[in-house]
Amino acid sequence: MVNKALIIGAGVAGIQASLDLADKGIEVYVVEKEPSIGGRMSQLDKTFPTNDCSICILAPKMADCFGHPNINVLTYSEVQDVAGKAGDFKVKVLKKARHVDEEKCTGCGDCMAKCPVKNIPNKFEMGLGTRRAIYLPFLQAVPRVATIDAEKCLYLTQGKCGNCAKICQRGAILYDQKDETVELNVGAIIIATGYDVWDPTPASEYGYGKYPNVYTAMEYERLICAAGPTQGHMERRSDQKRPQKIAFIQCVGSRNVQLEHPYCCSVCCMHSTKEAILAREHHDDIESFIFYKDLRTFGKGFNEYMERAKKDYGVVYTNSDATVQENPENHNPIVVYDVAGHPEKKEVDIVVLATTLIPRPETRKLAEKIGISMDKFGFLESVDKLLAPLDTRVPGIFLAGYCHEPMDIPEAVAQASGAAARAAEVMVVE
Amino acid sequence: MVTIDELIKDTGAYDCVECGKCTTVCPISNANPKFAPRLIVVKAMAGLEGLAQEPDIWTCTTCETCSDMCPYKVMYSEFIRGLRVEAVSLGVKPRCSQHGLMQNMMRMMTNPGIKQNRLKWVTPELKIADKGEVFYFTGCLPQMSIIFEDREGVNLLGIAQSAVKIFNRAGITPVVSNQEVCCGHDLNWAGDEKNVEKLMKINLDMIKNSGAKKVVFSCPECLRTFDVDYQDMAGDLDYEFMHISEFVADLIDEGKIAFNKLEEKVTYHDPCRLGRHLGIYDAPRDVLKATGADLIEMGRNMKKSACCGVSAWVSCESLTKKMQLERMVEAVGTGAKKLITACPKCQIHLRCAVSKEMPFEKEKADIPIQDFTIMVANSLK
Numbered sequence: 001m002v003n004k005a006l007i008i009g010a011g012v013a014g015i016q017a018s019l020d021l022a023d024k025g026i027e028v029y030v031v032e033k034e035p036s037i038g039g040r041m042s043q044l045d046k047t048f049p050t051n052d053c054s055i056c057i058l059a060p061k062m063a064d065c066f067g068h069p070n071i072n073v074l075t076y077s078e079v080q081d082v083a084g085k086a087g088d089f090k091v092k093v094l095k096k097a098r099h100v101d102e103e104k105c106t107g108c109g110d111c112m113a114k115c116p117v118k119n120i121p122n123k124f125e126m127g128l129g130t131r132r133a134i135y136l137p138f139l140q141a142v143p144r145v146a147t148i149d150a151e152k153c154l155y156l157t158q159g160k161c162g163n164c165a166k167i168c169q170r171g172a173i174l175y176d177q178k179d180e181t182v183e184l185n186v187g188a189i190i191i192a193t194g195y196d197v198w199d200p201t202p203a204s205e206y207g208y209g210k211y212p213n214v215y216t217a218m219e220y221e222r223l224i225c226a227a228g229p230t231q232g233h234m235e236r237r238s239d240q241k242r243p244q245k246i247a248f249i250q251c252v253g254s255r256n257v258q259l260e261h262p263y264c265c266s267v268c269c270m271h272s273t274k275e276a277i278l279a280r281e282h283h284d285d286i287e288s289f290i291f292y293k294d295l296r297t298f299g300k301g302f303n304e305y306m307e308r309a310k311k312d313y314g315v316v317y318t319n320s321d322a323t324v325q326e327n328p329e330n331h332n333p334i335v336v337y338d339v340a341g342h343p344e345k346k347e348v349d350i351v352v353l354a355t356t357l358i359p360r361p362e363t364r365k366l367a368e369k370i371g372i373s374m375d376k377f378g379f380l381e382s383v384d385k386l387l388a389p390l391d392t393r394v395p396g397i398f399l400a401g402y403c404h405e406p407m408d409i410p411e412a413v414a415q416a417s418g419a420a421a422r423a424a425e426v427m428v429v430e
Numbered sequence: 431m432v433t434i435d436e437l438i439k440d441t442g443a444y445d446c447v448e449c450g451k452c453t454t455v456c457p458i459s460n461a462n463p464k465f466a467p468r469l470i471v472v473k474a475m476a477g478l479e480g481l482a483q484e485p486d487i488w489t490c491t492t493c494e495t496c497s498d499m500c501p502y503k504v505m506y507s508e509f510i511r512g513l514r515v516e517a518v519s520l521g522v523k524p525r526c527s528q529h530g531l532m533q534n535m536m537r538m539m540t541n542p543g544i545k546q547n548r549l550k551w552v553t554p555e556l557k558i559a560d561k562g563e564v565f566y567f568t569g570c571l572p573q574m575s576i577i578f579e580d581r582e583g584v585n586l587l588g589i590a591q592s593a594v595k596i597f598n599r600a601g602i603t604p605v606v607s608n609q610e611v612c613c614g615h616d617l618n619w620a621g622d623e624k625n626v627e628k629l630m631k632i633n634l635d636m637i638k639n640s641g642a643k644k645v646v647f648s649c650p651e652c653l654r655t656f657d658v659d660y661q662d663m664a665g666d667l668d669y670e671f672m673h674i675s676e677f678v679a680d681l682i683d684e685g686k687i688a689f690n691k692l693e694e695k696v697t698y699h700d701p702c703r704l705g706r707h708l709g710i711y712d713a714p715r716d717v718l719k720a721t722g723a724d725l726i727e728m729g730r731n732m733k734k735s736a737c738c739g740v741s742a743w744v745s746c747e748s749l750t751k752k753m754q755l756e757r758m759v760e761a762v763g764t765g766a767k768k769l770i771t772a773c774p775k776c777q778i779h780l781r782c783a784v785s786k787e788m789p790f791e792k793e794k795a796d797i798p799i800q801d802f803t804i805m806v807a808n809s810l811k
Binding site for chain 1: 447449456463
């Protein structure tokens, strides 16, 4: 019986589970694919229904997690294989080479200032911002260690440049670092790998990718975030003009059999409401229009949040799905919607698509390797939906968060604590 | 004939969440604000009486832009067709254009004793047969070529002749039969299911007797009727049904035909029955490219292709011209020299709009239309 746990995925659910277990004295490994922990919550501007600054409430947990004496965080790493059984799992983890010494780097940023490879689309900023070949994914990244993108680095691909090694006062650059495989021995595993944002380009009726001023909701979060690529100034793609009319279209990809995601992604009625409220908080003259199939604001206080948006923030809700055209003269999107069976058009400045959230392909691969069942969309299934919702059919392996099923942050955190308790049972029970 | 309840179940109308996405893309809705696909379903679900007598059920062109977009894949056009069947059974007379000539002609063909003279278009150098592996179904091309004899810019017999030319060039002698009767498409979509069944029996017997395994159509409406509607009525049929564009695409893959690259600037109109109803978008394009054509796509292409405005001769009304002219103007706007379409009906309907009495200058909407089959035949080496 090994008194250690592994958590795969360091978003808010993974971080919560790690803290719960570590505080109980159990040693925890956290394996995170990205160079920083934090996950999706670190990308959001504010969280509903409290409109808290997302990274402000997450970062202390990120710091606690990384600094906790019982937690070993392996970032830029991926689980390759799991063998064994509950109480005694042998896990192979690939630690990808970031070519920077994690012990020496202080995140001072000297290297990034000198890197000549610029304008690489930054995944954290959903492509709205850029980074360099050596980078920190975002300002509050934990660990605050630079990472070199081996495919873009001039030294690693062509033997040229070498600026970062020359400028680094700590000698932290390790061009020769190799990927490393480590083997972990743990008693229980929690999978908390979260979601991907679906790319709405194939649904050409929304014009995403064709019309410059059509955004996904996650792109919008980065656009209005004060720490985002435009410092919270909502400069739209076509002409950097600040929008005054914003249309939100719900259920883009979700609740849609044609586009093969018939499920409801559970959060976008609330997050579009939140985003509309935030727009008005930025500028008094912004009018927001939300086009919905149904308003699913079902949590405690959620309907009141939506009513506040209507009354106090002037958000206009229209019960209709919509498609998007464009005014070619000024790239203003035109929303076409249905009012009692008549098509109506509304010209706006930007359209925000509440795109569906989908399970990650990497999670699918992992689940197939480990033998965890998935539904046909790739969500990981529990062994008993009603009475053991966090247990997978592999004893000792548990679920938390969106990789399990669509849910919001409070539910993901609750599932994380639940999964931590289940994991602890495996190790503490004699 | 099914009840409204069965119709709702069969077409998935029950799944409609009334989101209105169909309305936003319906070409009729955009021209006539009183019509919306979902309104009819809403009324049916609410159990309203007299639905079959609603004039609006004849306005829909059954182009399926709505059901293609519907998040829940509600089959609106099947729902409309079901309502039309009920309407006809209650004695409602559909408003057929051409004074009902087309439907009456089709009904005449249900008479097993009818004597037809359908093969005068077969010129001496074209080789056809009574029996063979491949059957070429001409549909109503012979009759319509007479009815639309004086419509400017329409060439229907050329389609049949071009098709046989293509077969022959590839070393195939297709079966072409004088016994052919109308496939029944326009009766099917006008609510007259009984006569479609009669026509089906005549056609299926004819194909069986020919020994053919493969039936090729130059008309997507005939293809849809055989492939979808006949098999719905008669069960699985053991033939391969294909559009001539698919057949030619296969011939190209097999190296059986070659083209003189004509390098004409063309644009292509996806017919509703070929595109949205049957999902055939790539074969015609692949073939056009193989002929060396410079294909310029219209904005509303493939799944978003704009309907030619009329279906089954029942939905022609005041806003039809508007839809047709918009489409023609769109085609002219691509800068192409020709508009290619793979459906004889689209050709007939779109050319109907371009005449002396138009609301603006003729050049804005006048572009020659050529059938896909004729273009391919003209490009053959």
